[in-house]
Amino acid sequence: MSERSTAWSEYLAAAHRLDTVRREAADAAAGEASALAAARDELPTVHGRLAMQAARLVDAAGRAGVPAPMLQPGPAELHDAAQAVAGGPAVALAALRQAGAHVDVADGALARLDDEGTGPQALRNLLVYGPLALVAMLVQLAVAGLAEPDAQLFFAAVCGLVLAPLAFGAGWLVTGMVYPDRPRTPQVGALVCIAPALVVVLLLALL
Structure with a gap:
């Protein structure tokens, strides 16, 4: 090369x-x-x-x-x-x-x-949801008691459908103000507010 x-x-x-x-x-x-x-x-x-x-x-x-x-x-x-x-x-x-x-x-x-921390907070929230649910139930019973016997069940059911969501909504707002930045436990609140209304309707249906 x-x-x-x-x-x-x-x-x-x-x-x-x-x-x-x-x-x-x-x-x-x-x-x-x-x-x-x-x-x-x-x-x-x-x-x-x-x-x-x-x-x-x-x-x-x-x-x-x-x-x-x-x-x-x-x-x-x-x-x-x-x-x-x-x-x-x-x-x-x-x-x-x-x-x-x-x-x-x-x-x-x-x-x-x-x-x-949700468990203890749910118990604290019951102090808000519980009284509101009780007031809603007493109003429901009062309205049903003022109605004719044959119409008591109807009025109790209507009041339950209206008052239970109102009680839950008020409780949801109040828990947010009383316990800011903490869980509002809506499942617990819904159960506490709806259960008494259903119990009243069931009792009147059985009587």
Whole structure:
């Protein structure tokens, strides 16, 4: 092989290597740009969820009667966070998604805590729904008592259909004012308000 052919072969090999390096660099730059754009898109969502979770944690601590947790990161946490995203946009995106996974776990724990607190709150809400249901039942009995014997069942049923939803609606509004930011337990309220009206109708039907 002549020197010219050898030089030409070496030139082609160098050009091929250079093109490969150029393509790899372009792919790496495109990957970093894509990771950076994805991180910028996901960051507001994670930040918003963290803010909502902080408010729920403070509320849960208040209901439990314990001091609110320290939610601001300290120097050690800030240092760890800086180290976690020091590898470029792709590493930062992975760390952001890992943070989102931690938020999911914390949301599940807070949901279980809310479920555990529903029982005592339902008992407190009975102090609102119960008296309203009793008033509705007394009015229902009074209206039925004023009617003719043959029409008592009809008037009792009509009053029950009107007064029970009114009692529930009033109880739902009052529980929201008396116990803000706590469950209104509408299932319990509906049962407490509707059951007495049905009992009155059944008793009059059996008499």
